[in-house]
Amino acid sequence: MSVVQGFNPRTGEPFGEGVPKTSDSEVDRIASLAATAFDSWSAVSAAQRAVVLDALADALDAESEVLISTADTETALGVPRLTVELKRTTNQLRLFGEVLREGSYVEATLDTANPDIIPPRPVLRRVLRPLGPVAVFSASNFPFAFSVAGGDTASALASGCPVVVKSHSAHPRTSVETARVVSAALAAAGAPEGVFGIVYGTESGRALVQHPAIKAAGFTGSTGGGRALFDLAQGRPDPIPFYGELGSVNPTVILPGAATPDIAAGFAQSLTMGVGQFCTNPGLVFAPASIVSALGEAVAATGGGAMLNERMCESYRASTDALAASDLVSVVSTGTKPDEAWAVEPRLFTVPVKVFAENLEKLTEEHFGPAAIVVTYADPDELLPVLAKLPGTLTGTVHAAESDHAAASRIAEVLRGVAGRLIFNAWPTGVAVAWGQHHGGPWPSTTNPLHTSVGATAIRRWIAPVTYQSWPDALLPVELQDANPLGIPRRVDGVLGVH
């Protein structure tokens, strides 16, 4: 098939015109254009790049109607959710505008000379600079926020890197529409040609991540797909940084004091929102046996929905059917589903912690969708060795009453070894776009535990240091000049401040 064809998950019917798959020679042309654009885009001032990002955000907001309607048809995620997601996406672009204006993201560092230490220190000035063209692999489950104009694109453009997006095949028309808005807005704002490009089809992604012009890559998706691209990126003659956000089990521990039936509604909502198609979906709950039935009733009352594509739907059905048929776990309850082509029901399973611990690898396989396993325990301290063995995960959640605080601390101490974000008395779905956000974690939740794909520090993935030694002030990048003409926070002889 020479096109990427979109579908309507509610009907299973094709939607819109197929988008031609990008040929290798076209990938080469687009990546080479990005390399050329890098020279001019990386020379644009941070303040001006912020203006461009704001213009991009405004343009997407202005076209929200067509974007949301197209995405709703292709993803079945619903207009309310997609409205919020698009706003999140444009606010994310604006946050990076703030980051650029604040200016400390370049980590300007100035050392004066000291000839009297060993070894002697010359004048050193360090600043972070963009790496070059970045490949961005879109996710299926966030057609805006982790897609064509999502966080990877926003942070890479902000950093001064051109972007080539590999669109996700689950929403080709949404990708085409978004790319149209992005390209027009960038051109109108005076950004150079080639600063943004897009390719379609699986093969184009493989070509892209191996293209010599591409200097780094971001990815959000499955562990299998991410690993394959990671291996290609690391296997290059010149390996490049590859930031993948892959699978995540998101353990949630409900401590005894918090194990009351009124927690069930929040759980069921977090589990089933977006038909459970969140990388932070609470798929693994550790709870006293006493609340299993309440959790089960809440899940039984939920309605499910159509999944993003046929493959995901079939995979969810097959993997949860297999789980239900295994003698390791018991089915607690099953929700309903609408009469739609690729609809699935929420499902809840349960297993005692002892059995879970003995079958940890099998029972931590991700069932992408609205399914969860409740692991029952008697004493919170039984959980400590089990939680320590969990695969790396984006989030770890603790529900605790005042009386549980000591146990919560012990749990958190273990969870922070396996999780990137620890949540207290809330649910892991919902990832704020902020300075202090971390959306990352140990393998396999990401390919690199040092980095985040959400929040202000996501920009750091695309910038690398260069240090100027004994360089004349007038020839230095403006961030490093004596007078600090941009007035940004800098570190001078080890001390942070606006100086």
Place this chain on the structure above:
Amino acid sequence: MSVVQGFNPRTGEPFGEGVPKTSDSEVDRIASLAATAFDSWSAVSAAQRAVVLDALADALDAESEVLISTADTETALGVPRLTVELKRTTNQLRLFGEVLREGSYVEATLDTANPDIIPPRPVLRRVLRPLGPVAVFSASNFPFAFSVAGGDTASALASGCPVVVKSHSAHPRTSVETARVVSAALAAAGAPEGVFGIVYGTESGRALVQHPAIKAAGFTGSTGGGRALFDLAQGRPDPIPFYGELGSVNPTVILPGAATPDIAAGFAQSLTMGVGQFCTNPGLVFAPASIVSALGEAVAATGGGAMLNERMCESYRASTDALAASDLVSVVSTGTKPDEAWAVEPRLFTVPVKVFAENLEKLTEEHFGPAAIVVTYADPDELLPVLAKLPGTLTGTVHAAESDHAAASRIAEVLRGVAGRLIFNAWPTGVAVAWGQHHGGPWPSTTNPLHTSVGATAIRRWIAPVTYQSWPDALLPVELQDANPLGIPRRVDGVLGVH
């Protein structure tokens, strides 16, 4: 052979007792002990870790006599150089003590809640935490500063990570002596057992980088050796961050105004210090043809010396002989050498820039040792497309008079795309240990352009973020508590300050 045998490069004779190669089961025991030590070492306060690093520095200084004498016999680098190198090594440990006391290395970030934005923002608090046990692969050419107690070890211990060193086979007795001092000093300072370990032999390194307990690795050495270990680290079921500092050609551009004969002495000294066994050795000089003879005379006047081991010596002789025999370059001059077993002569070659550009790949092969190629040019702007095509390099140097400043800026603009540190009117050898240092660069100079193996930010390789969402103040890590009890610089709602 079941031991790693040291040699005296001046005589070619074995030196001291061979050190038994570490078996796989012993590697497993040491790595597992490091994993156990991680729990307690990572819980030690930063202030206390700083005290331990200072004690370690003092202990190494106190044993300088035996350390330097052993290293001099095994490496032939000479007592003066090794005295400076050991002091550099202990000052490096002390710098990380300063970094810990200053406290901003954890990047404490606090966001207040904002329910009115999309998506709503809960209270978020982000801090960097140590990854776990780190494998450190020692270099041959810095038996102290990039070896058992070198920068990787110092920064990893500072971060709260235990360290297992793979010693370099070129200086086993120096490694044994250093490890003895390190182990005793750590124990005396109350650090947990297992926080430092050491293994010997190539196979032990391969086992180490693949051991499940090891969470990151640092390496300094050849491109071939580094690539092999990088591939093992990335090929694990759970890939780990691997920070390798590999080969570097270190281009130096002498602009017309600076091309006077008095530059030659500085060049020859930088080229031949430590028998050219520096990763920042200026092996590639771009200069007007008019000063080639002066550079040649200066190199002819140098004395060479014994290389670190027989393999390096043979490799240098073979590769420079092959270069001399090729019809691409001309031999300008050859220095002398002492009558020592593994001694080599400094050598200088020259080639016109046109021929260099046509044979760039061949002529940028690193000849580890005191050899350089002078690439002659007429107009500095001819160099721009050539410099842009150089392989990634740790340093790029420009020598310029006032009249060359415009050209120097154009050169720097290109060099910063391929080099991690840009030096003005000085030589690239000599890497200060400072806040603003960057000892890194694009592949193949390192495996990851975002990171440095020298300077304060080297600690960042071993720490990763965790974000606490809506967490009770009393249960937070001390760096994130409302009152800022440590008084460290933090980012609060986007603003940096001590608050």
